[in-house]
Amino acid sequence: MRRSRVTIQNHTEEAALFKRRALFTFAVVVILISILLSNLYYLQVTSHTDYQTRANENRVRVIPVAPNRGLIFDRNNNIVANNLPVYSLEMIPEKVANLEHIIAELGKLFPLEEGFIEDTQERLKYHRRFKAFTLIKQLSEKQVAKFSINQHKFPGLSIAAGLNRYYPQGESLTHLLGYVARINSKDREKISIDDKEGMYAATNQIGKQGIEKFYEDILHGIPGSTEEEVNNRGRVIRTLKHIPPEAGRDLQLTIDITLQNKAIELLQGRRGAVVALDPNNGEILAMVSSPSYDPNLFVQGISSRNYSNLLNSTQKPLINRATQGQYAPASTVKPLLALAGLEHNFVTDKTKIWDPGFWQIPNVERKYRDWKRWGHGWVDLYTSVAHSCDIYFYDLAYKMGIQNIADFMQPFGFGESTGIDIHEESSAILPDKGWKRARYNQPWYIGDTISIGIGQGYWTATPIQLAYSTSILATKGQRFRPHLLKQVIGEPETNASSNLAPIKLKNEANWNIISNAMYQTAHKYGGSAYSLFKDSPYKAAVKSGTGQVFGIAEDAQYDEETVQEHLKDNALFVGWAPYNNPKIAVAVVLENAGWGSANAGPIAKGMFDSYLLDN
Template sequence: MRRPQLKNLQAEESQFQLRLLAAYSFMVLMFIVLIARFVWLQVFQHEHYSTLAQSNRISLVPILPNRGLIVDRNGIVLAQNYSAYTLELTPSKIENLEKTIADLSKIVDVTPRDLKRFRKLLDESKGFEAIPLKVKLSDEEAARVAANGWSYPGVEVKARLFRDYPYKEMTSHVLGYIGRINQQDKEKLEDDDKTTNYRGTTYIGKTGLEAIYEDDLHGTVGFEEMETDSGGRAIRSLKRTPPVNGNTLKLALDIRLQEMADRMFGERRGALVAIDPSTGGVLAFLSKPGFDPSLFIDGIDNQTWAALNSDWQKPLVNRALRGVYPPGSTFKPFISMAALENNAIGKTDIRPAPATFYLPGSSHEFRDSRKTGNGMVNLARAITVSSDTFFYRLAWEMGIDKIHPVVGQFGLGSKTGIDLDGEAIGVLPSKQWKAKRFAKWGPQASRWLPADVVSIGIGQGFNAYTPLQMANATAIMANDGVVFKPHLVQEVVDTHTGKTRRIDAQPLRTLPFAKDNFEYVKQGMTGVLGPGGTAARIGAGLTYSMAGKTGTAQVVSIAQGQKYNASALAEQKRDHSWFIAFAPVEKPRIAVAIIVENAGFGAAAAAPIARALFDFYLTGKIPGDMGQFKTIPQEAPSTDAAPPD
């Protein structure tokens, strides 16, 4: 190393230390400046700022936007707001809560249910926010509280907007409901950075469309900048930023169809989904029984909640979205597509459809639903007469590996992507599925058995799909394979600008299947409603063309050699009645899947509902024995009902 360099290093070292010192002095100096600033603000100016803080002159008062309306395809209102007075208490401002409540009970009718709900909300809150003691005061009660010049601090009568669902149970599984913002909602809002927009908001969409379209429905909060006096009372408004009201949701749903379906179900349980195959718009979406959504808006009391939850009819379960059922014979059109696409059968091949089917080398009896069998039939006819033995053999010959790839393309066994939360996936059986599903019971249980495929051929076995999936698959079939994403909301309308945003208007894809295969299967389905078909009675007197398929989903398996006797089985163990259909066949405008729980054969319970719906939707005809409708004027068929095709 050269000498000068060493000297350099020494010089560098001292230069470095000097710079450290300079930096440190600078930082200390800056901190002293900062502390001087604190002394100035907090000692010399303390009084000034204390006064400002006490009478903080500017307070920001949020102005709530009106929640968006939800209307059906014809503009009939399904969810709306109305204004009413509420009596609200802010616990942190009240010294003796019990006495205040007791005093208030003398001038306002506070029911035990109101009290229960109040206490529940009180437990969940931290006491800083106002909690309603009684919602929807009568005018007289509101006047009485006002007239008594209520002197208790922390007690207020406020005009608030309430949500109303005029069709109650009928639309509960579509619209869902709003409810008070709870801790969990708050955390979510915080994570999404939306707390500012929810200042002053007490309700938020909890389920259904109210939850999915929360951002659209809520709108943007406005603010009024108020000058206030030292008591916090507003003196004058300095500046007002108006709120932006929530958008209107216009559904594809036709509430008249929905009501008709609801009436036809009556007290029976089940689900119905109707889809416009040319757009994917959901025309009707029913899960029976429903529930009254207004129970949930202001917090449901524990008793009512427990009763609803433990009800054997399960009114809170959205059967259309989350109920998985074996499709029964309604599966046959789809497995037929699998057979045709795999060339497992020709369109003109005639095959036996006997009373029983046996696997080679086995004595296990697979029975036909028709005791005598159906003789010799081709595939279309086998659909029409719903031969079980024909499809047992077809499925057996094909094997599961050829079935699930084709059937899966119809959206069976996967989420349809509808604009609702919590959609069930169902089960599209395959070897991989079984291996995974039964893995914990060992290789013996999880191995695919040759016999597994046989009952799958008639829609039993492992098959399980939601009514929504079945309706979607039917629409895809009706459409010759053009797939839309089913959607309840057709467009979102900005209430200020009138601008609309279409939802899922474009087809997702077209299935790569031969057009004449679709035509052939649809021909078999058209036969179902013709002479000799399983729903021939339903097809009588049609003024348009209709295709369909009946189905019966087994709830309990019947032991070998035993006969099915519906009346002997307890009601809840009876078979479910299925029907899928679409019309008109040439240019389908409506496709439907219906399941009526524990109602026996598909043709008897489910099919008449489809016929009534189609008659009304396509020709405007109302069944004579249905009495008064809420949604349909009685004098004449609605003018905007579509003309017959």
């Protein structure tokens, strides 16, 4: 017989157990709700702005809009840097049913590169089908017209227009204008350092050299933006807001394009440089470096082959000879040396010395030869400048010493940059004892000073320095920093800011003595430039120079017929006109051309004629 189980219930203990379980459950619920509320507070309050921004970034897309680059004009309002429309062919991939067929039809309108289909298909792999895709980057106007007529045959394809930098003068202004080109990693680093990433968000080009680089901040403009609402796949739903870009400001330069082209014509493709400026305000009227190159090659990206040809050319077209070329100034600085001699009382305008064709340092056997081997006889300051007598200046340099020469020449712009408004400028060399010790760890010798007396030896100058120093002589000590910018259009001209402290002489009459000596060079019979200016309707003050490229032995003669072309003398010429009312100062350097007055002189005369007579 089976017995029934008897259950004894303890209601008190059961109630206590239930209470413990209920409290535990309630505590868990409270904790979970607290966590939920805490997270909710974090999301809705603490991180509200952050998550709202993320949501908006997913919902709203901001597209930067590139500004139009400022234009550049010459002093007579001829445009020298323009923005021209450029056309590309774009495609919406999702609207094109048969890509190969479309491209085959395009090939009937204009030629396509070999492998165009394969290249296009490869690029499309990483492109969203509803976004515009560039099929062809640049189309000619004829190609645009052809496509427009046949556009009904090409669903999903359309012409897109943009602006590209264009230099209508081609090679004429390359070294002063510079060019724009694609932004590279070095440019990106500079943009990042300057905290200007936002300025270039919509731009892939930047000024690389010359005016384009120096005034990049003015020319570039301020980008705009377009806000678009998009769905989760990035497709545009609507446009929310559009902020138009602010175009870059236009520049007017001091350059006279007519005079610039005249300088190019006179150079005839020879290696060298011509600088012409207004001595009354420092405005550069023409600045040519020859040979040059077409800056338009760089705008869309120059090919490796073309760039290699420019880089490796023996003619060195990439160098701006006008501001970077360093040449022995030769006899062009003799007027300044004579002025230094007058100021330091080593000579007067009546001091005469005997020139037998050579000069010797006291108690030294070596003879320093004059260019005229039989000598000039008795010469004073006027004839020594006009006839370019070397002996007079050997003697003067010996008397003055190198430090007097260097200290006097520095305010005339030698040995330092002129401050012209492009970055590509060399300071060249104005030597003294300290310079030689620092450069070669050698003492300065008296023979070094003698060479400096005729603008040779260690002394080098750029054509812009020669033009600048000549302009100071023309204005009797007034100094105006050479500059290319006349004004930012719509703003005042910049001339006033170019004034520098004038050079004051102990005896102001010395200016007239030197000017008269340079006048005699052009207009007195026997002057080295007399044949050039004897029939000129205006009066000029000039000085020629012939710079040795290599040294020759004491008793050796320079034979132009046997010397290799790259070792021939450089031809130099400086001056201003009209003599009593200077309006233009010119410096000319011709590499390996020989005699200065015969080769560089006609170029300077042509520049004077063009500016004073043709105008």
